[in-house]
Amino acid sequence: MSNIWALDLGTTNSVVAEWYIDQPRTVNLPDLAVAQPLTQTPLIPSAVYVRDARGRRAFVGQQALEENWDGQSPSFAQGFKPFLGRESQRPLARVGHVHFTVRRITAIFLREILGALHLRYRERVRDLTIPSPVDGFETYRAELLRIVQRLGIRFFRTLDEPVAAALGYGLNVAGELTLMVFDFGGGTLDVAVLQTAGLEGMETGRAKIIAKQGLELGGNHVDLWLMEEYCRRTKRPLDDWYWDLKWEAERVKIQASTQGAATFLLPREEPVPFTREELVALMTERGLYRQIQQVLERVLEEAERVGVQKSELEEVLLVGGSTLLPGVRTLLEDEFGPGRLRDWLPFEAVAHGAAVFASGYQVQDFIYHDYALRVYNRETQQYEYPILIPRGTPYPTPPNFVEKYFAPAQTHGEPQTEFELLIYEIGQPTGPQRTLVWREDGGLHIAETGSGDRPAMVCLNEANPTLGRLRPPGEGPAPRLRISFSVSADRWLCVTVHDLLRQVDLMVHQPVVRLR
Numbered sequence: 001m002s003n004i005w006a007l008d009l010g011t012t013n014s015v016v017a018e019w020y021i022d023q024p025r026t027v028n029l030p031d032l033a034v035a036q037p038l039t040q041t042p043l044i045p046s047a048v049y050v051r052d053a054r055g056r057r058a059f060v061g062q063q064a065l066e067e068n069w070d071g072q073s074p075s076f077a078q079g080f081k082p083f084l085g086r087e088s089q090r091p092l093a094r095v096g097h098v099h100f101t102v103r104r105i106t107a108i109f110l111r112e113i114l115g116a117l118h119l120r121y122r123e124r125v126r127d128l129t130i131p132s133p134v135d136g137f138e139t140y141r142a143e144l145l146r147i148v149q150r151l152g153i154r155f156f157r158t159l160d161e162p163v164a165a166a167l168g169y170g171l172n173v174a175g176e177l178t179l180m181v182f183d184f185g186g187g188t189l190d191v192a193v194l195q196t197a198g199l200e201g202m203e204t205g206r207a208k209i210i211a212k213q214g215l216e217l218g219g220n221h222v223d224l225w226l227m228e229e230y231c232r233r234t235k236r237p238l239d240d241w242y243w244d245l246k247w248e249a250e251r252v253k254i255q256a257s258t259q260g261a262a263t264f265l266l267p268r269e270e271p272v273p274f275t276r277e278e279l280v281a282l283m284t285e286r287g288l289y290r291q292i293q294q295v296l297e298r299v300l301e302e303a304e305r306v307g308v309q310k311s312e313l314e315e316v317l318l319v320g321g322s323t324l325l326p327g328v329r330t331l332l333e334d335e336f337g338p339g340r341l342r343d344w345l346p347f348e349a350v351a352h353g354a355a356v357f358a359s360g361y362q363v364q365d366f367i368y369h370d371y372a373l374r375v376y377n378r379e380t381q382q383y384e385y386p387i388l389i390p391r392g393t394p395y396p397t398p399p400n401f402v403e404k405y406f407a408p409a410q411t412h413g414e415p416q417t418e419f420e421l422l423i424y425e426i427g428q429p430t431g432p433q434r435t436l437v438w439r440e441d442g443g444l445h446i447a448e449t450g451s452g453d454r455p456a457m458v459c460l461n462e463a464n465p466t467l468g469r470l471r472p473p474g475e476g477p478a479p480r481l482r483i484s485f486s487v488s489a490d491r492w493l494c495v496t497v498h499d500l501l502r503q504v505d506l507m508v509h510q511p512v513v514r515l516r
Contacts, residue, residue, distance in 0.1 A: 003123070003126065003127055004018065004019040004127050004129075004355060004358045004359055005017070005018050005019075005027075005117065005125050005127060005128050005129070005355075005358075006018070006019075006024070006128070006129045006130070006351050006352075006354035006355040006357075006358055007110075007113065007128065007129070007130050007351065007354070008130075008131060008161075008164070008348075008350040008351035008354065009046065009081055009106075009130055009131075010046055010081065010185060010186075011046060011079055011081045011082055011185060011186060011187050011188065012045070012046060012078075012079070012185055012186030012187060012218075012219070012220070012321075013043035013044060013045055013046060013185075013186070013321070013347070014043070014044045014045075014046050014061075014109075014113075015041065015042075015043060015044070015347060015348055015350070015351040016029065016044065016113065016117070016351065017348070017351035017352050017354065017355040018355060019355045019356075019358060019359040024168070024351070024352035024353075024355035024356055025355075026041060026042065026348050026351065026352070027042075027117070028042040029042065029044065029061070029113070029116045029117070029120060030042070031061075031062075031063065031116065032044050032060060032061030032062055032063060032112075032113070032116055033061060033062060034062045036321065036347060037254050037255070037258065038254065038257075038258050038324060039346070039347060041347040041348055043347060044060070044061040044062070044113070045061050045062055045064065045065055045078070046078055046079070046080070046081060046109065047060065047061065047064040047065055047068075047076065047077070047078035048060050048064055048076070048077050048078070048080075048093065048105050048108050048109050048112075049063070049064035049067040049068055049073065049075055049076050049077075050075045050077075050093055050095050050100055050105075050108065051075070051095075052095060053095045053096050053098040055095075055100060055104060055108055058108045058112060059112075060108070060109050060112040060113065061112075061113075064076065064078075069243075070243055071242070071243040071246065072243075074093060074094040074095075075093055075094065075095050076093060077092040077093035077100065077105045079187065080092055080102045080105045080106055080109070081106075082187075082188075083102040084102055084103070084106055084140055084143050084144075085132075085133070085139040085140035085143060086139065087102060088101065088102050088103040088143050089101050089102070089103065090102045092105050093105060103143060103146075103147070106143070106144075106147060107147045107150070107151070110147060110148065110151060111151055114128075114151060114152075124152070125153065126152070126153060126154045126155060127153070127154065127155040127358065128148060128153045128155070128156055128157075129156070129157040129158065129159070129354040129355070129357060129358040130144055130148075130156075130158055130354065131158060131159050131160065131161040131163075131164040131205075131350055131353070131354050132144070132158045132159070132160065132161065133161055133190075134160050134161065134162060134192060134194075134207075134209050134212065140158075141158045144156070144158065157205070157354075157357065157358055158205065159205020159206070159353075159354065159357050160194075160205055160206055160207050161181075161183070161350055162179065162181040162183075162192050162194050162207060162209075162317070163194075163196065163205050163206070163207045163353070163357075164205075164349070164350045164351075164353035164354045164357065165181050165183075165317045165319050165349045165350050165353055166179055166181075166196065166315070166317060166353065167352070167353030167354075167356040167357055168345055168348065168349030168350060168351070168352035168353030168354075168356065169315075169317055169342045169345060169349050169353070171315060173196040173207070174196075175196070176195065176196060177195065177196045177314055177315065178193070178194075178195050178210075178308060178312050178313055178314055179193070179194055179195075179196070179313065179314065179315050179316070179317060180192070180193050180194075180299075180313050180315070180316045180317070180336075181194070181317045181319060182316060182317065182318050182319065182323065182332065183319040183320050184218065184292075184318075184319070184320040184321075184322040184323045184325075184328065185218050185219065185319075185320035185321060185322055186218045186219045186220045186320075186321065186322070187216065187218045187219075187220050187221075188214060188215065188216055188217070188218055189214060189215045189217045189218060189291075189292065189295060189322075190212070190213075190214045191212070191213050191214070191295055191296065191299045192209055192211070192212045192299070193209075193210040193211040193212070193299060193300075193302075193303045193308060193313070194207040194208060194209050194210055195207060195208045195210060195308075196208075205357055210302075210303050210306055210308050211299045211300075211302035211303040211306070211308070212299065212302075213295050213298045213299040213302065214295075215291060215295050217288065217291055217292075218320075218322050219250075219253070219321055219322040219325070221286075221288075222253055222279075222283060222288070222322070222325065223246065223249040223250050223253060224249075225282055225283070225286050226249040226252060226253055226274070226279075226282070227241075227242070227245040227246065227249045229274075229282055230245060230249070230264055230272055231245075233272055234269070234270075234272060241266075244266060245264075245266070248264055248265065248266060249264075252264055252274055253279065253325075256274055256275060256276050256278075256279045257276060257279065257324060257325055257326050258324075260275065260276045261273060261274070261275045261276065262274055276326055279326060280326050280327055283325070283326075283327065284327075288325075289327060289328075289331055292328070292331060293331065293335075296335060310336075313336065313340065314340070315340055315342055316332060316336050316340045316341050316342070317342050317343075317349065318332070318341060318342065318343035318346055319346055319349055319350060320346055320347075321346060321347060323343060323346045324346060329341070329343060338514075339491075339514035344369075367389055367390075367391060367392065367393045367395060367487065367491070367515050369391055369425050369426060369515070370387055370389070370390055370391045370425075370426040371387075371388050371389040371423060371424065371425055371426065371460075371493065371515060372385040372386060372387050372388055372423070372424045372426055372457075373385065373386055373388050373404075373421060373422070373423060373424070374421075374422040374423075374424060374459075375406075385424060385426075385457070387426075388402055388423070388485060389401075389402070389485070389487060389493065389515065393487065395487040395488070395489065395491060395515075396486070396487060396488055396489040397486045397487045398486060399484060399486050399494075399496070399509065400484040400486065400496075401484075401485060401486045401487065402484070402485040402486075403482065403483070403484050403485075404482075404483050404485070405479040405481065405482055405483075406419070406421075406479065406480065406481045406483065407478055407479050407480055407481075417469060417470055417471075417473045418466050418469050418470065419466070419469075419470055419481060419497070419506075420465040420466050421461075421465060421483070421495075422459050422461065422462065422465050423459070423460050423461050423493065423512065423513055424457045424458065424459050424460065425457070425458045425460055425515075426457055460513040461512060461513050469506070470499070471502075472501075479500060480499070480500055480501055481497055481498065481499060481500065481506075482497075482498045482500055483495055483496065483497050483498070484496040484498075486509070487515060488511065490514070491514050491515045492511035492512070492513070492514050492515070493511070493512050493513050493514070493515055494509045494510060494511050494512065495507055495509075495510055495512055496508050496509055496510070497510075
């Protein structure tokens with residue numbers, strides 16, 4: 001078992017990770033965590049329920065929420081992270097006449113997490129890394145250091161949360177990078193433009209913050225809007241239904257966002273349906289998208305004042321569960337283009353990056369998803385999807401990283417005059433129709449089938465698949481084209497197309513699609 005642990009201590013939820021066999025891995029503590037419905041990430045609610053005046057007995061995470069089922073216990077505390085670096089002595093909970101400060105609540109939360117890890121893995125945690133928010137790095141770090149030393153941690157590290165996110169998304173912060181981190185969680189939206197500080201930044205975990213803007217806006221606000229909308233439709237008073245509605249609104253929000261529709265289901269009440277379109281309309285009416293756009297405008301203006309232009313942002317990293325709200329990614333795509341977004345680890349990037357940092361592992365930029373071609377198999381008369389660039393491929397690659405031969409023949413009985421090649425990005429399985437298979441030639445393919453799991457597949461160049469014109473047209477089964485594939489330093493998939501018949505290049509190192 002790993003002896004290097006990391007914790008992303010969040011305002012709403014926290015995530016534990018470990019360094020395991022040369023890679024970060026999310027840790028599940030099933031008694032404390034709840035699986036996020038879309039990604040199945042085990043999230044530990046950042047909540048504490050104190051059971052005695054000495055604080056020796058307490059529930060944390062999901063157990064704390066269950067103990068405070070009616071939302072009225074003075075022994076319950078959550079949302080303590082924002083106060084740790086600036087108001088550590090602020091009272092948050094009470095048992096009898098004994099008050100528990102932010103510092104003490106944080107200590108109880110960490111104590112119970114470490115205890116759960118010890119119980120589950122039979123290993124005492126001695127090496128722990130917790131990232132720090134950039135606007136309170138030193139005071140926040142000092143408070144954490146004081147707490148973890150008393151809990152028996154021998155080796156404690158911290159790093160900027162945006163740097164952790166970059167490491168978690170596989171970026172090499174040992175190089176000079178200009179990034180934007182879009183952190184949209186339960187209670188706040190924080191957007192930061194930063195430049196990594198080269199090798200020194202890799203050693204210290206610090207980055208140069210170019211611009212930073214924040215707003216008290218998050219998924220909890222959307223929950224409240226849904227609660228108010230439910231009460232408006234049913235003509236029920238919100239005060240009487242607040243805690244019953246709170247958990248139901250969060251469920252409806254997630255289900256409507258991911259599945260297109262959901263229904264409020266409360267005991268002895270008529271069901272109230274709610275669609276994804278209605279959720280988008282509600283968020284539009286309440287100004288969510290407008291406020292996000294204003295924060296982006298402010299942070300870009302701030303960056304421009306110190307000489308960093310929007311065009312210089314190399315990556316935009318999405319962190320936090322509220323980035324999954326419908327319309328948020330589309331807004332960011334419109335602003336920055338889809339090629340710059342990294343969004344596949346919204347809950348885990350910071351924890352994973354902290355584990356990478358703690359391990360001292362030298363990160364090399366790599367491709368995160370599998371990428372495949374679509375080719376037609378004349379024997380089976382089906383389309384197949386041979387893997388072209390496998391996930392984990394470091395980049396840039398050599399110019400002829402992958403070389404393929406193709407025999408364009410007839411299309412609908414006519415000689416083929418244009419050569420088209422469709423390139424697919426492959427995600428996680430989502431349903432029947434296609435599956436990964438090994439063929440006799442030893443290659444890994446995705447074949448269309450009548451049953452089995454279907455990976456989430458997105459064609460990246462459907463609008464412009466043509467890689468060259470064939471003169472004379474392609475005929476017969478003999479190879480006509482040799483195509484070399486490579487990945488550039490900017491993650492572009494580049495192709496060189498050589499016509500074997502005419503002995504000429506139709507394309508030379510031409511960028512086709514940008515990979516993630």
